[in-house]
Amino acid sequence: MSENQKKPNREFRNLSLRNITVDYKLPLPGKVSILHRVSGALLFLALPIILVPLFAASVGSPESFANLGSGFGGFLLKLILLVLIWGFMHHLCAGIRYLTLDFGRGLEKADAQKSAKLVLIVSLVLTVIFAIKMFGVL
DSSP states (O other): OOSSOOOOOOOOOOOOHHIIIIISOOOHHHHHHHHHHHHHHHHHHHIIIIIHHHHHHHHHOHHHHHHHHHHTTSHHHHHHHHHHHHHHHHHHHHHHHHHHHHTTOSOSHHHHHHHHHHHHHHHHHHHHHHHHHHHTOO
């Protein structure tokens, strides 16, 4: 390198929430990937905190099972369970998508966009179906 030519200075940018959410446009498959990780972490953390205590309460005695069943009438508990159902549905649908990608299907950009959109739609539709059933709309 000659003395006249200098290396370009590296640009360092401070990251803020605005930079991440507005300036950096993540493609839809990237968003599905992040949601897959979030839903997996949600399910993993919910296991010892929510699901195991609920299971232990349900098998403790017939009275505790009946009390637990009557407790599911509460809106907050239904909302928590609905979030867990969404996490499971999204994680399941995205996992199936990643299995098909591992087999070499849908690796083209257009196919990846379609499958990512399909994962979001199917997981949300399944969650809405469970919500309708859970909240007793129909």
